[in-house]
Amino acid sequence: MKPTTPQEACFEAGIKFGTLYHQFAGTPVAPESSDSLAAAMEDAIENQPFCTAVTVDILDEKLRKTLAEQSADYTELTGEYMEVELIIEYDGCTVAASMAMDGDYPRMQVDDVDG
Amino acid sequence: MKPTTPQEACFEAGIKFGTLYHQFAGTPVAPESSDSLAAAMEDAIENQPFCTAVTVDILDEKLRKTLAEQSADYTELTGEYMEVELIIEYDGCTVAASMAMDGDYPRMQVDDVDG
Amino acid sequence: MKPTTPQEACFEAGIKFGTLYHQFAGTPVAPESSDSLAAAMEDAIENQPFCTAVTVDILDEKLRKTLAEQSADYTELTGEYMEVELIIEYDGCTVAASMAMDGDYPRMQVDDVDG
Amino acid sequence: MKPTTPQEACFEAGIKFGTLYHQFAGTPVAPESSDSLAAAMEDAIENQPFCTAVTVDILDEKLRKTLAEQSADYTELTGEYMEVELIIEYDGCTVAASMAMDGDYPRMQVDDVDG
Numbered sequence: 006m007k008p009t010t011p012q013e014a015c016f017e018a019g020i021k022f023g024t025l026y027h028q029f030a031g032t033p034v035a036p037e038s039s040d041s042l043a044a045a046m047e048d049a050i051e052n053q054p055f056c057t058a059v060t061v062d063i064l065d066e067k068l069r070k071t072l073a074e075q076s077a078d079y080t081e082l083t084g085e086y087m088e089v090e091l092i093i094e095y096d097g098c099t100v101a102a103s104m105a106m107d108g109d110y111p112r113m114q115v116d117d118v119d120g
Numbered sequence: 121m122k123p124t125t126p127q128e129a130c131f132e133a134g135i136k137f138g139t140l141y142h143q144f145a146g147t148p149v150a151p152e153s154s155d156s157l158a159a160a161m162e163d164a165i166e167n168q169p170f171c172t173a174v175t176v177d178i179l180d181e182k183l184r185k186t187l188a189e190q191s192a193d194y195t196e197l198t199g200e201y202m203e204v205e206l207i208i209e210y211d212g213c214t215v216a217a218s219m220a221m222d223g224d225y226p227r228m229q230v231d232d233v234d235g
Numbered sequence: 236m237k238p239t240t241p242q243e244a245c246f247e248a249g250i251k252f253g254t255l256y257h258q259f260a261g262t263p264v265a266p267e268s269s270d271s272l273a274a275a276m277e278d279a280i281e282n283q284p285f286c287t288a289v290t291v292d293i294l295d296e297k298l299r300k301t302l303a304e305q306s307a308d309y310t311e312l313t314g315e316y317m318e319v320e321l322i323i324e325y326d327g328c329t330v331a332a333s334m335a336m337d338g339d340y341p342r343m344q345v346d347d348v349d350g
Numbered sequence: 351m352k353p354t355t356p357q358e359a360c361f362e363a364g365i366k367f368g369t370l371y372h373q374f375a376g377t378p379v380a381p382e383s384s385d386s387l388a389a390a391m392e393d394a395i396e397n398q399p400f401c402t403a404v405t406v407d408i409l410d411e412k413l414r415k416t417l418a419e420q421s422a423d424y425t426e427l428t429g430e431y432m433e434v435e436l437i438i439e440y441d442g443c444t445v446a447a448s449m450a451m452d453g454d455y456p457r458m459q460v461d462d463v464d465g
Contacts, residue, residue: 006232006233006234007232007233008130008230008232008233009126009233011124011127012126012127012130012230012233013130013229013230015123015127015128015130015131015134016130016131016133016134016217016228016229016230017134018131018134019130019131019132019133019134019135019136019137019138020134020135020137020138020228021134021138022134022135022138023134023135023136023137023138023139023140023141023142024138024139024141024142024263025138026138026139026376027138027139027142027143027376028142028259028261028262029258030375030376030426031258031371031372031375031376031428032258032275032279033254033279033280033282033283034279034282035282037278038275038278038279038281038282041271041274041275041277041278042275042278042279044271044274044275045262045268045271045272045274045275045276046275047271048267048268048271048272049262049263049264049268049272050263051268052263052264052265052268052308052309053263053309054307075454075455076453076454076455077284077454077455078282079282079283081375081428083376083426102131108421109420109421109422110420110421110422113131113135114128114131115123115127115128115131117121117122117123118121118122118123118124118127119121139378141261142261143374143376143377144373145260145261145311146256146257146260146261146313146373147373147390147394148369148394148395148397148398149394149397150397152393153390153393153394153396153397156386156389156390156392156393157390157393157394159386159389159390160377160383160386160387160389160390160391161390162386163382163383163386163387164377164378164379164383164387165378166383167378167379167380167383167423167424168378168424169422190339190340191338191339191340192339192340192399193397194397194398196260196313198261198311223306224305224306224307225305225306225307236462236463236464237462237463238360238460238462238463239356239463241354241357242356242357242360242460242463243360243459243460245353245357245358245360245361245364246360246361246363246364246447246458246459246460247364248361248364249360249361249362249363249364249365249366249367249368250364250365250367250368250458251364251368252364252365252368253364253365253366253367253368253369253370253371253372254368254369254371254372255368256368256369257368257369257372257373258372332361343361343365344358344361345353345357345358345361347351347352347353348351348352348353348354348357349351
């Protein structure tokens with residue numbers, strides 16, 4: 006069957022998460038540069054259609070822990086170091102979705118569908 | 121409200137498209153290297169959860185047209201040069217989704233939801 | 236033969252350009268989000284070893300021209316829309332390198348080697 | 351001073367490594383998909399100017415070790431899982447460069463400059 010509007014809204018939310026993760030994973034990052042990276046990620050993804058708000062939290066404490074255990078003074082951004090929330094508004098339907106670590110896996114999930 | 125199973129399945133389909141596009145966009149490509157790139161894209165995305173099939177078609181004719189009009193003998197992969205279909209199987213629900221150019225925009229869409 | 240120090244410094248400069256370009260090419264961008272993206276690119280690459288300064292200029296006028304000619308209100312970052320300068324300090328050798336369009340090709344080049 | 355030909359050749363080698371790493375880091379990978387990914391990486395980078403040969407070895411044993419220790423049955427490509435060699439031929443100068451782990455850091459280096 007053809008998708009419903011809420012199904013399409015969830016599809017759009019998924020696109021934004023895949024984009025955000027795979028565009029920016031691998032970026033050299035340290036606590037000193039995490040704020041500008043988080044801001045750029047939010048602004049970049051908010052350009053995409055139907056995406057009204059993105060919040061990226063880069064976890065400086067986890068970065069510091071990694072840097073203390075390795076030789077280099079920066080690392081590469083992965084899901085371990087970020088938490089993300091975003092809102093999609095699609096044809097009257099609002100979807101809230103988020104990403105955070107679930108054990109050792111960066112879990113992306115739909116939290117709420119309204120409309 | 122909490123998402124339904126088909127809504128979650130559509131979210132998963134969206135993740136795969138965002139991943140595929142933003143992982144591989146920018147890759148140096150020419151007709152001679154398009155087959156190996158398409159194969160790698162298919163295999164990479166099929167690693168992701170719930171993704172049972174991915175078909176990537178890199179459009180060699182469009183690549184050749186671009187190369188004929190520019191100085192370099194390769195270009196960077198963008199949505200203009202590929203068509204993609206994928207299948208998600210999520211908790212009994214099957215979603216078919218695709219990407220192709222819609223005028224000047226690489227449109228990702230859900231084609232069918234079953235279950 | 237083994238590389239000299241200035242040769243290694245030039246190698247390091249090249250790494251930074253390849254990183255910058257292929258990490259961030261494909262990012263959704265519009266004039267409203269270009270400042271935060273440029274800042275993040277500078278900070279990210281300055282994390283890398285031996286890189287003491289990076290200046291990224293995203294060309295808003297070119298972005299506006301592209302947006303005026305297409306249906307979407309954002310585009311994807313490519314070399315057409317940015318100019319970059321960076322400085323490498325490697326074992327007493329300073330290298331200045333830059334990227335800008337050379338006709339239709341984003342040319343990366345070493346401008347100066349000192350030491 | 352203006353760069354010499356061997357310095358420019360080393361700059362070109364660096365560009366290729368930065369490109370290869372940051373284009374493909376983050377790609378979903380498992381031992382079953384590592385061959386197609388390695389082939390695509392080689393072919394993609396060989397498109398770039400002056401790059402006459404690229405060899406990518408994705409380390410399946412390391413992948414298997416990681417997969418045995420985590421919940422997901424794939425991981426993301428990082429420097430830990432690959433070894434790369436490439437040859438640049440630039441204006442009569444040949445550069446051989448490589449990437450491999452040096453302790454916990456993916457070290458890119460110039461191995462030989464001839465000409």
